[in-house]
Amino acid sequence: MFQFVIVLVCVLTTGCTFVFDKSARDEGRFLTEKYAIYRAGIVSEVSYDFTIDLTNAKNYSGTSKIDFLAKESAPLSVDFFEGVVNALRVNGQTVSKIEYNQFFINIPEKYILKGKNSIEIDFTHDYSKSGSGLYRFVDPVDKRVYLYSDFEPYDANTFAPVFDQPDLKATYSSNVTVPKDWEVVSSVREGSVGKTGDTALWTFPKSKKFSTYIYSLHAGPYKIWSSSVKTKNQTIPLRLMARQSMAQFVDPQEWFTTTQQGFVFFEDYFAYAYPYEKYDQVIVPDFNAGAMENVGAVTFNENRFITRGVKSRIQQRTLAEVILHEMAHMWFGNLVTMKWWNDIWLNESFATYAAYLALSEATPFKEASTDFIADAKGSAYWEDQLVTTHPIVFDVPNTDVVFANFDGITYGKGASVLKQLSFFIGPDAFKKGLQNYFSQYAFSNTKLTDFIGALALAGDTDLGDWQKLWLEKAQVNTIKANMVCEQGLLQEFSLLQTAPKDYATLRPHRTQVGLFTLNNNDLKLLKSFDVTYSDAKTKLSEPMGMACDNIQFIYPNYNDYDYVKIDFDSRSLETMSKAISAFSDDVVKIGSWRSLWDMVLDDRLSGFEYMNIFYKQAPLEKDADVLRSYVDNGFKVVEGAHPRVGTWTEKFAAEQKKFASFLFESMKSAPNADVQRIWFDEFLPVVSSAEHMAVLNDILIGKKQPWLKFPIDQDHRWEIVSALASSNFPNFETLIEKEEKRDASARGELKALAARASAPNLEVKQKFWDILAKGPTAEMPLGKLRYIVENLFPPHQEELQSQFADAFFTNLKELKNAPVEYLGAYARLAPKFCSTESVTRLEAFIKSKTDLPPNVIKRLKVASQETQRCMAIRARMESGKAPNPV
Numbered sequence: 020m021f022q023f024v025i026v027l028v029c030v031l032t033t034g035c036t037f038v039f040d041k042s043a044r045d046e047g048r049f050l051t052e053k054y055a056i057y058r059a060g061i062v063s064e065v066s067y068d069f070t071i072d073l074t075n076a077k078n079y080s081g082t083s084k085i086d087f088l089a090k091e092s093a094p095l096s097v098d099f100f101e102g103v104v105n106a107l108r109v110n111g112q113t114v115s116k117i118e119y120n121q122f123f124i125n126i127p128e129k130y131i132l133k134g135k136n137s138i139e140i141d142f143t144h145d146y147s148k149s150g151s152g153l154y155r156f157v158d159p160v161d162k163r164v165y166l167y168s169d170f171e172p173y174d175a176n177t178f179a180p181v182f183d184q185p186d187l188k189a190t191y192s193s194n195v196t197v198p199k200d201w202e203v204v205s206s207v208r209e210g211s212v213g214k215t216g217d218t219a220l221w222t223f224p225k226s227k228k229f230s231t232y233i234y235s236l237h238a239g240p241y242k243i244w245s246s247s248v249k250t251k252n253q254t255i256p257l258r259l260m261a262r263q264s265m266a267q268f269v270d271p272q273e274w275f276t277t278t279q280q281g282f283v284f285f286e287d288y289f290a291y292a293y294p295y296e297k298y299d300q301v302i303v304p305d306f307n308a309g310a311m312e313n314v315g316a317v318t319f320n321e322n323r324f325i326t327r328g329v330k331s332r333i334q335q336r337t338l339a340e341v342i343l344h345e346m347a348h349m350w351f352g353n354l355v356t357m358k359w360w361n362d363i364w365l366n367e368s369f370a371t372y373a374a375y376l377a378l379s380e381a382t383p384f385k386e387a388s389t390d391f392i393a394d395a396k397g398s399a400y401w402e403d404q405l406v407t408t409h410p411i412v413f414d415v416p417n418t419d420v421v422f423a424n425f426d427g428i429t430y431g432k433g434a435s436v437l438k439q440l441s442f443f444i445g446p447d448a449f450k451k452g453l454q455n456y457f458s459q460y461a462f463s464n465t466k467l468t469d470f471i472g473a474l475a476l477a478g479d480t481d482l483g484d485w486q487k488l489w490l491e492k493a494q495v496n497t498i499k500a501n502m503v504c505e506q507g508l509l510q511e512f513s514l515l516q517t518a519p520k521d522y523a524t525l526r527p528h529r530t531q532v533g534l535f536t537l538n539n540n541d542l543k544l545l546k547s548f549d550v551t552y553s554d555a556k557t558k559l560s561e562p563m564g565m566a567c568d569n570i571q572f573i574y575p576n577y578n579d580y581d582y583v584k585i586d587f588d589s590r591s592l593e594t595m596s597k598a599i600s601a602f603s604d605d606v607v608k609i610g611s612w613r614s615l616w617d618m619v620l621d622d623r624l625s626g627f628e629y630m631n632i633f634y635k636q637a638p639l640e641k642d643a644d645v646l647r648s649y650v651d652n653g654f655k656v657v658e659g660a661h662p663r664v665g666t667w668t669e670k671f672a673a674e675q676k677k678f679a680s681f682l683f684e685s686m687k688s689a690p691n692a693d694v695q696r697i698w699f700d701e702f703l704p705v706v707s708s709a710e711h712m713a714v715l716n717d718i719l720i721g722k723k724q725p726w727l728k729f730p731i732d733q734d735h736r737w738e739i740v741s742a743l744a745s746s747n748f749p750n751f752e753t754l755i756e757k758e759e760k761r762d763a764s765a766r767g768e769l770k771a772l773a774a775r776a777s778a779p780n781l782e783v784k785q786k787f788w789d790i791l792a793k794g795p796t797a798e799m800p801l802g803k804l805r806y807i808v809e810n811l812f813p814p815h816q817e818e819l820q821s822q823f824a825d826a827f828f829t830n831l832k833e834l835k836n837a838p839v840e841y842l843g844a845y846a847r848l849a850p851k852f853c854s855t856e857s858v859t860r861l862e863a864f865i866k867s868k869t870d871l872p873p874n875v876i877k878r879l880k881v882a883s884q885e886t887q888r889c890m891a892i893r894a895r896m897e898s899g900k901a902p903n904p905v
């Protein structure tokens with residue numbers, strides 16, 4: 020901070036001799052906010068011109084030409100991660116002694132002129148093995164090569180030398196040499212393609228101004244589908260791309276329809292025409308995230324969004340939601356960008372919120388609000404109650420920290436809080452505020468205060484306290500409705516707000532309360548009304564005097580405007596236990612299941628009570644969305660109820676068997692295909708009995724199952740093979756080999772790897788363990804290692820996993836310089852066995868002075884907390900009565 024003040028004084032004072040301490044830039048791998056502030060104080064008007072040659076399979080080479088204005092002659096550094104700098108020229112002068120530490124290139128002060136500057140760096144770089152940077156993939160089916168880039172938050176500099184910070188927005192032009200049959204995709208459409216012999220030179224003209232993390236370069240013989248959308252303002256050309264060998268499974272119309280609906284909706288809602296001329300969506304293999312909002316050239320995770328069979332409605336809607344999420348970023352994030360990563364939540368929260376809004380208003384997926392509770396809010400409540408929770412707005416001293424915080428708070432809680440804010444100030448004011456925000460800050464960078472200021476102005480209200488209490492304080496409040504019913508009339512109705520002991524913040528909330536009675540097993544709304552509350556106790560006059568004997572269910576967050584946990588009164592609990600599966604209001608139903616689980620975690624409801632409702636009500640559920648939002652929690656209770664300290668006890672095995680039978684029977688009697696698919700997904704990981712394995716094998720060999728309501732596609736077949744392998748089905752290796760012959764695709768390769776890794780055999784585990792210990796390599800990139808990690812120890816192989824518990828920690832220390840994406844995935848193998856020993860071991864490791872990245876430490880802390888939760892559920896259940904599966 021002090022240094023920054025000096026910089027400003029010098030910049031603003033003519034004739035000041037500027038002295039900058041080079042130590043302001045830490046010698047580490049990541050960029051600090053402090054240095055980013057310094058650099059943005061010097062540099063402006065940046066434009067990049069890249070010359071890149073992608074014809075070499077081993078690595079790629081190129082030149083990064085950076086033109087910019089400097090406010091003063093001053094030392095600068097250019098970010099460039101683990102490449103080779105072949106030559107450096109600054110303002111035409113060759114720098115003979117290049118200062119490069121593998122993280123950034125130092126340019127001494129004497130080379131930088133006040134005013135116009137041009138830096139040219141000739142470089143060579145390896146292709147990425149982790150999926151971040153410029154990733155190269157060879158399709159095992161046809162040996163075709165595909166490349167794509169992925170740069171958020173701080174990986175544009177693993178592609179080429181750049182000033183890699185969001186507030187140094189720049190224009191980009193490029194010349195890219197590739198094999199002649201390739202397509203090349205970037206933020207703008209190519210200006211020309213010149214073919215010479217076996218190669219082609221693609222030239223891309225200057226783009227509009229945007230941040231480095233959303234620049235992109237994808238190349239390869241992608242299959243391309245084209246379309247367009249005509250909005251009120253313009254016609255936007257659309258393209259969709261995928262690998263040739265996966266093209267047969269892509270329904271381009273499905274993608275284009277949502278994209279078209281999205282553009283019409285967003286241009287109208289934001290009152291700002293899409294600013295980037297064209298829109299490409301590229302489906303890519305081995306992708307680390309779900310999708311990435313590169314300007315005009317969005318990437319999507321192929322494994323997640325290409326289904327090799329019939330998509331369930333949930334899969335269709337998830338794809339539509341992600342398409343819309345990335346589109347919303349074109350405005351929120353790309354057109355207007357956070358100044359620094361501390362405001363990344365606003366990017367993600369807003370895109371999440373806007374995607375669900377567009378989903379419900381512009382597409383046929385009108386059930387988006389229930390999906391929002393199950394997905395976005397579900398992850399928010401979970402993450403916000405972890406020991407690692409943090410305020411929505413948090414300090415990001417360097418780019419290492421931002422990576423750890425792409426989480427349920429950044430996405431789900433922020434989106435939930437925006438939904439609450441929209442109801443708090445009114446949806447019209449919210450929309451008006453957004454529109455003003457875009458028109459005022461287009462093509463520039465903002466801080467949180469700019470966003471909140473625009474909304475406060477439109478809503479004619481002061482949001483200072485709101486911002487402090489909602490955005491700068493962590494954790495979630497709980498609400499409980501309290502009513503006094505005397506002589507059949509409501510004498511008192513109040514809402515009680517509480518906060519966790521360590522996060523004692525009460526907040527201003529605005530929502531609705533619904534009072535219901537039971538009618539033919541369904542809820543019938545007797546009365547609903549708006550409420551605003553901010554104190555520990557708020558008495559409400561609205562329902563006073565109404566007849567109350569028949570109020571059997573109170574839902575204090577009707578229509579789900581609030582972000583709050585519910586502590587149900589005993590009468591409502593009784594109603595849920597009798598009839599929750601028959602509630603016809605899905606918003607209330609999902610929210611209720613969600614709250615029941617919170618009550619278990621908060622020790623307000625025992626696991627047995629929960630399971631009694633679960634066993635009785637879950638098999639009656641007809642809605643796949645509702646079912647998937649809570650069915651997982653049943654297993655968590657079973658897991659917690661039966662200790663397995665040290666070894667795999669018979670007691671737990673028996674309980675798990677009982678649970679597996681319950682899942683199997685529920686699956687067989689499921690009322691529809693989508694519900695059956697949910698039970699199927701839950702059932703596979705717990706299969707252990709000979710009877711269940713035989714049924715699965717029958718499905719594989721094509722024996723008709725009269726109960727089966729959905730077609731078993733190739734991906735389902737692999738899931739079955741994996742489940743059988745993990746349960747030691749006789750000759751499972753032959754099954755894997757047969758399946759490999761049926762499916763010789765890249766995905767087949769991954770699935771076979773997963774199936775082999777899941778086999779319950781110590782030697783097999785050791786073999787895969789040794790592969791994991793090496794980290795990503797050219798033969799085993801992160802995309803493959805991820806499959807091994809996820810399948811190495813299914814829940815019932817705890818005893819085998821326990822033999823690797825110590826090795827997990829030893830390897831983790833040795834892997835500390837591996838890519839953070841890999842370390843985050845690897846940390847999922849943390850041993851957590853619902854035992855004191857596990858907690859002690861995890862806590863001791865966390866406390867030991869390890870210099871592991873924050874995302875890894877975060878995962879270990881969560882593993883420890885989950886273990887403690889499991890033990891707490893068990894302790895509570897020890898004196899209770901066991902539930903009975905129906």
Ligand SMILES: [Zn+2]
Pocket residue numbers: 312344345348366367370
């Ligand atoms: Zn996003």
